[in-house]
Amino acid sequence: MSNEGMEFPWQHNFPPFYTLQPNTESRQKQLEAWRTIVLDYCQKRGLTSLDLREVANSELFHNASIKRRLNDEALKAVFKELEDKGNLEWTDKGQSRCNIYWRSPEEWGALIYNYIKQSGQTNTVCTLFELTEGSDTLGQPFHGLDEAVLVKALKSLEIQKKAEIFSNNEGVKFF
Numbered sequence: 001m002s003n004e005g006m007e008f009p010w011q012h013n014f015p016p017f018y019t020l021q022p023n024t025e026s027r028q029k030q031l032e033a034w035r036t037i038v039l040d041y042c043q044k045r046g047l048t049s050l051d052l053r054e055v056a057n058s059e060l061f062h063n064a065s066i067k068r069r070l071n072d073e074a075l076k077a078v079f080k081e082l083e084d085k086g087n088l089e090w091t092d093k094g095q096s097r098c099n100i101y102w103r104s105p106e107e108w109g110a111l112i113y114n115y116i117k118q119s120g121q122t123n124t125v126c127t128l129f130e131l132t133e134g135s136d137t138l139g140q141p142f143h144g145l146d147e148a149v150l151v152k153a154l155k156s157l158e159i160q161k162k163a164e165i166f167s168n169n170e171g172v173k174f175f
Contacts, residue, residue: 018068108153
């Protein structure tokens with residue numbers, strides 16, 4: 001999860017940023033800044049799912065150059081902010097893994113559907129593997145997309161009557 005060239009905003013090098021602010025207004029601004037940093041970090045790396053233990057120790061929440069790390073309470077507050085704003089969905093009861101939405105499932109669905117239309121694949125069947133791992137989708141923003149996020153994107157297309165997912169989630173037909 002390391003990207004040495006990652007440019008973080010100024011707050012990431014500001015020691016007080018790693019301590020939850022007691023003032024409500026300051027804390028809300030702090031959490032919104034963390035939300036933006038997390039979404040930017042995930043987008044730049046193409047991450048759509050996170051393991052909290054891994055990401056808690058990454059450069060995202062641990063700035064070794066200023067010897068600061070976000071503590072567990074602050075991490076929970078950041079992830080709650082992401083969840084409250086619709087950018088995060090827990091995938092397990094223990095809240096140790098989540099899907100992260102720097103694009104909503106509907107936005108992913110629109111990107112996939114536009115690709116299908118432009119490549120002349122309406123009224124055809126694709127496997128989920130072909131969509132996210134196939135050589136034809138190399139260079140597409142959804143190439144490598146986490147399967148759980150892909151299924152949510154396809155379900156959004158299903159609601160719009162643009163696709164039908166087969167019951168075992170292995171294939172999808174586009175209309």
